[in-house]
Structures are given as C-alpha cells and as structure tokens.
Amino acid sequence: MCDFSGRLIAWLDQELSLDEAADVKRHLQSCEDCQRDLDSYQRVTGAVQSLCDATLASTELRRLPRWVLLAGTAVAVTAAAALLLALPRAPMEEPPVYPTAAVAAAANLLEPTPAPVDVPVKKTHRRHALVPVRSQQNLNGVQSERAIRIVIPAEAMFAPGAVPEGITLLADVSIAADGSAQRLRLRP
Amino acid sequence: MSDDSVPLALPLLRFAADTCEATTLYRELRKPLLRYLVCLGLSSDEAQDVVQDAFLRLQRHLASGRSQDNIRSWMFRVAHNEARNRQNSYHRRFGEPLGDKIDFVADDATPERLVLEKEKFSRLAKAIQLLTDAERECLLLRAGGLRYREIGEVLGIPTSTVGDTVDRAVKRLAEKCNV
Numbered sequence: 001m002c003d004f005s006g007r008l009i010a011w012l013d014q015e016l017s018l019d020e021a022a023d024v025k026r027h028l029q030s031c032e033d034c035q036r037d038l039d040s041y042q043r044v045t046g047a048v049q050s051l052c053d054a055t056l057a058s059t060e061l062r063r064l065p066r067w068v069l070l071a072g073t074a075v076a077v078t079a080a081a082a083l084l085l086a087l088p089r090a091p092m093e094e095p096p097v098y099p100t101a102a103v104a105a106a107a108n109l110l111e112p113t114p115a116p117v118d119v120p121v122k123k124t125h126r127r128h129a130l131v132p133v134r135s136q137q138n139l140n141g142v143q144s145e146r147a148i149r150i151v152i153p154a155e156a157m158f159a160p161g162a163v164p165e166g167i168t169l170l171a172d173v174s175i176a177a178d179g180s181a182q183r184l185r186l187r188p
Numbered sequence: 189m190s191d192d193s194v195p196l197a198l199p200l201l202r203f204a205a206d207t208c209e210a211t212t213l214y215r216e217l218r219k220p221l222l223r224y225l226v227c228l229g230l231s232s233d234e235a236q237d238v239v240q241d242a243f244l245r246l247q248r249h250l251a252s253g254r255s256q257d258n259i260r261s262w263m264f265r266v267a268h269n270e271a272r273n274r275q276n277s278y279h280r281r282f283g284e285p286l287g288d289k290i291d292f293v294a295d296d297a298t299p300e301r302l303v304l305e306k307e308k309f310s311r312l313a314k315a316i317q318l319l320t321d322a323e324r325e326c327l328l329l330r331a332g333g334l335r336y337r338e339i340g341e342v343l344g345i346p347t348s349t350v351g352d353t354v355d356r357a358v359k360r361l362a363e364k365c366n367v
Contacts, residue, residue: 009351013335044358047365048316048331056223059232115300 002033008041148175203351213259214243221267224332228271228325238274242266261338268342308365315364323357330354 010016011024028034085108218239225235249262264354314322322343329339336354340347 006351009336009354015335015337020301040362041355041358044361044365045327045331047308047312048327048361051312051316052223052227052331056219056226056311059226071189 002031004034008038210256217263224328225267227328230271230288239268243296261341264342312365315361319357322353326350326353327357
C-alpha cells in the first residue's frame with residue numbers, strides 16, 4: 001500500500017497544511033494506485049450522494065400529492081356545489097334570448113308558450129311545489145318535460161339571401177333540465 | 189452607574205444574535221439532516237420531526253449558555269441518536285430495499301436514462317443494505333458532506349476507525365456495483 005493513501009482523504013477535506021497538500025498533489029500525478037483509489041472513492045461516494053438526494057426528493061415528492069389532493073378536492077367540491085346551486089335556476093328563470101330581430105320575429109309566429117317557470121302551482125299541490133314542473137301541453141299536444149325551448153327560423157339558419165325559396169323552416173329544440181335534447185325537429 | 193444597562197441589553201443582543209444564527213443554521217443543516225435520516229430509513233414525517241426536535245434542542249443548548257465548537261456534528265449526533273431511538277422505523281427501514289422507494293430522477297432524463305438510473309440506484313441501495321451498520325452510517329454521513337473527524341464525533345468512534353470503515357465500505361460497493 002502506498003504511504004500517501006492515508007492522507008488522500010485529509011487532502012480532499014482540505015485538512016492538510018499547504019506544504020503537505022502540495023506533496024500529496026505532486027504524488028498523485030505520479031502514482032497510479034493512488035489515482036485509481038481516489039477515483040474509485042469519489043465515484044462511490046458521489047453515487048451514494050446521488051442516491052441520498054434521489055431518496056429525499058422521492059419522499060418529498062410523495063408528500064406533495066397529499067396537499068395537492070386536499071386542495072384539489074376542496075376546489076372540486078366547491079365548484080361542484082356552486083354549479084349545482086347555480087345551474088338549475090339560470091335556464092329556468094330566464095327565457096332564452098334570441099340574438100337577432102329575425103329570430104324574434106319568427107318566434108312570434110309560434111303560439112305563445114308559457115315560460116317553464118311561470119307554470120302556476122296550485123295550492124292544493126303545495127307539498128309538491130319543489131318538484132320540477134312535470135309537463136305542459138305543447139303545440140302538438142305532446143307531453144314533454146322541458147326547461148328551455150329554442151326556436152330558430154330559416155332566416156337565422158342561412159346566410160342572408162341564401163334561404164331557398166318557398167322554405168320557411170323552423171328548428172324547434174327542447175332541452176330538458178338535465179341538459180339532454182328532448183326534441184329536435186324541423187317544421188315547415 | 190454606567191453598567192446599569194448591561195444586564196438588560198446583553199440578553200436582547202444575545203437573543204438577536206442567537207435568532208440570526210439559528211436561522212442560518214436551519215437553512216444550512218435542515219436538508220443534509222433530512223437526507224441522512226431518510227436514507228437511514230425514517231419516513232419523511234419522522235425525519236421532519238427529528239430535525240425539528242434537534243433544532244429545539246440546539247436552541248435550548250445555546251440558550252443555557254453552553255457553547256458548541258462544531259454545531260454541525262453536534263446536530264448530526266442528536267439526529268442520529270434520535271433515529272436510533274426510533275427502533276421500529278430503523279429496523280423497518282433495513283427490511284426493505286432503499287432503491288424501491290426511488291421514483292425521482294432529474295427532470296431532463298430521457299425514458300432510457302430514467303430506467304438506467306433507477307436500476308443503478310436499486311443496485312446500489314441493495315449493496316448498501318449488505319454493509320454493516322457502522323459501514324453504512326459512516327458512508328451515509330460521508331455522503332452528507334461530513335469530514336472523518338466529524339463522523340467520528342457523531343458516532344463516537346476514533347477518526348482512524350472512520351477512515352478504515354469508509355474505505356472498506358467503498359471497496360465493497362465498488363466491487364458489487366461497478367461504480
């Protein structure tokens with residue numbers, strides 16, 4: 001074994017005097033055994049250091065999802081609650097807004113339909129007052145449970161001047177409270 | 189008497205100096221301590237507890253007027269002893285390979301490199317399990333940046349023994365892991 005091997009670590013730790021450090025450095029340039037030992041030592045301790053870093057990072061990474069999960073759950077629950085409270089009311093309380101004058105004019109072609117929320121609830125059925133409106137008679141006498149009714153005239157469906165002559169289509173869509181389209185039909 | 193203000197001013201100055209020193213120490217030592225404890229086998233929560241306890245003890249130690257030449261090795265010793273006291277965690281740790289816990293490699297790693305790194309870590313961790321307790325502790329403390337003299341203070345063994353133990357551990361790992 002080389003005489004200098006015992007001093008290699010002290011040299012690495014900078015615990016030698018300047019003269020001793022210079023000796024070790026000079027020796028390292030000429031001694032292959034010491035070079036190999038030092039190289040092996042640094043590679044192993046470096047690898048262990050990387051392993052320790054990765055282990056710590058992994059445990060910290062594993063701690064993170066708990067917070068993220070809690071915060072995410074809280075946000076999701078709040079958002080879901082807000083949606084549940086807000087969604088059913090908005091479409092039922094306000095009648096649909098027709099964007100253009102043509103749509104409004106065409107809507108007038110239809111027989112007036114009562115707004116879904118305006119359906120009177122008889123006092124005798126008071127205990128069912130919170131139950132959604134069950135049904136109402138539509139133009140064709142079909143029973144349907146609807147929340148929104150949208151009627152689009154042909155003028156609004158085609159570009160200006162592109163409406164085929166003699167066609168006055170009306171798209172009649174009913175959307176239920178759960179968002180499903182209950183009826184979609186075209187009326188001449 | 190001109191010295192009247194001294195009894196009041198000194199504790200205040202000392203408190204301010206201690207607080208500043210404690211903050212600096214916390215920043216410097218927290219992560220190395222956590223890393224050592226996690227590598228010894230403590231869970232992240234346990235390691236956090238031990239580190240907090242160690243800093244509280246340091247504060248009490250300094251507040252009682254006692255000095256400490258090498259605070260780093262003192263803190264590692266406190267943390268190491270506390271980890272030893274938590275026998276359940278300590279033994280649980282050595283029952284399972286350390287490498288299986290690793291699921292973190294550098295962000296820029298390609299999938300191939302990720303697999304290779306994980307394999308390397310796993311192999312190294314298994315080899316570390318096969319070392320003796322003293323070899324493992326010396327090696328982990330050395331990887332934590334402690335000098336041989338400091339490792340000797342932490343473990344209560346002579347510096348020359350630390351040198352021999354680390355050398356032995358390095359040779360065994362180099363043979364088994366080809367690192």
